[in-house]
Amino acid sequence: MYRLRFHGRGGQGARVASKVLGTAAFLDGYYAQDFPLYGAERRGAPVAASTRISEEPIMERGVIPEPDIVIVMDETLLQDPLTMPVSGLKQGGIVLINTAHSPAEAKAEYKITAQVLTLDITKIGLDMLGMPILSTLAGGVAARIVGLSEESLKDAVKKVLSEIITDRKLLDKNVAAALYCFNAITPAKIEIKLKTIGTTKKKSTVISLPFEHAAVSSPAINATGNTPLRMTGNWRVFRPVWNYDSCTRCMICVARCPDGCILVNEDDYPYTDYDNCKGCLICIEECPTNSLGKVREVHA
Numbered sequence: 001m002y003r004l005r006f007h008g009r010g011g012q013g014a015r016v017a018s019k020v021l022g023t024a025a026f027l028d029g030y031y032a033q034d035f036p037l038y039g040a041e042r043r044g045a046p047v048a049a050s051t052r053i054s055e056e057p058i059m060e061r062g063v064i065p066e067p068d069i070v071i072v073m074d075e076t077l078l079q080d081p082l083t084m085p086v087s088g089l090k091q092g093g094i095v096l097i098n099t100a101h102s103p104a105e106a107k108a109e110y111k112i113t114a115q116v117l118t119l120d121i122t123k124i125g126l127d128m129l130g131m132p133i134l135s136t137l138a139g140g141v142a143a144r145i146v147g148l149s150e151e152s153l154k155d156a157v158k159k160v161l162s163e164i165i166t167d168r169k170l171l172d173k174n175v176a177a178a179l180y181c182f183n184a185i186t187p188a189k190i191e192i193k194l195k196t197i198g199t200t201k202k203k204s205t206v207i208s209l210p211f212e213h214a215a216v217s218s219p220a221i222n223a224t225g226n227t228p229l230r231m232t233g234n235w236r237v238f239r240p241v242w243n244y245d246s247c248t249r250c251m252i253c254v255a256r257c258p259d260g261c262i263l264v265n266e267d268d269y270p271y272t273d274y275d276n277c278k279g280c281l282i283c284i285e286e287c288p289t290n291s292l293g294k295v296r297e298v299h300a
């Protein structure tokens with residue numbers, strides 16, 4: 001059995017990525033399970049999703065504490081002590097990181113000892129879909145890592161997305177982006193074999209419910225008034241930037257920022273607190289004079 005965990009941020013598509021993978025595995029003739037685990041239920045908050053793939057009926061349930069493969073859809077999560085995406089990774093397992101950096105750079109940066117693969121999935125999403133929604137793309141790389149077929153991936157993306165969106169062109173772009181990601185990585189050497197359960201062990205009818213460590217799920221909110229302590233600035237794909245030449249100081253952006261992190265300087269111009277701006281870009285949409293632009297963040 002393969003056990004995979006996807007780690008992303010609310011809005012990136014970790015749940016759909018796990019579903020695309022599970023559906024592709026099912027279409028390839030395997031048993032599959034896929035399910036999300038939400039934390040703060042908030043855009044940008046850490047989200048985990050899991051997929052189990054097996055040649056035998058899957059009796060396990062619950063979160064996967066010891067995955068064979070981890071897909072990190074947002075590399076800033078690797079620096080989040082409450083999320084710890086690679087926790088519990090099995091010996092011989094693989095980590096795929098969405099980053100502009102090479103595997104060697106990412107290994108050194110995040111002190112990961114396991115086998116690391118990297119791909120700038122965000123760039124592919126921006127180039128091919130025009131937005132940083134990475135569900136089908138992450139599903140594509142995961143399908144390649146576990147050795148599923150291109151045809152099943154294609155059908156899975158169509159099936160899963162047709163339940164969510166009606167835009168045919170966007171669906172076709174997602175199929176193309178998923179296949180691009182599928183072919184963009186070199187298949188990794190996985191030491192875990194698919195036929196682990198049922199061939200080497202006696203079959204069990206007992207459903208295993210492993211203890212769910214908070215650290216492998218999502219950060220808990222344990223105290224009131226702790227929002228200012230949680231720096232959400234590392235959640236951004238883009239940062240908003242101001243052009244004061246055309247800004248009329250109407251303060252609409254200040255009022256519309258959902259995080260209340262746009263402040264006003266001594267000259268009465270707005271500016272954001274980048275420690276807490278989560279990069280939703282609502283301020284850009286709301287500005288009547290187009291005085292706000294966006295610049296992509298590249299982490300690490």
Ligand code: SF4
Pocket residue numbers: 240256257258259260261262272276277278279280281282283284
């Ligand atoms: S992108 Fe703009 S609206 Fe969104 S959190 Fe940052 S400053 Fe606020």
Ligand code: SF4
Pocket residue numbers: 242246247248249250251252253254270286287288289290291292
């Ligand atoms: S909404 Fe636009 S014009 Fe108004 S204060 Fe903000 S940046 Fe300036």
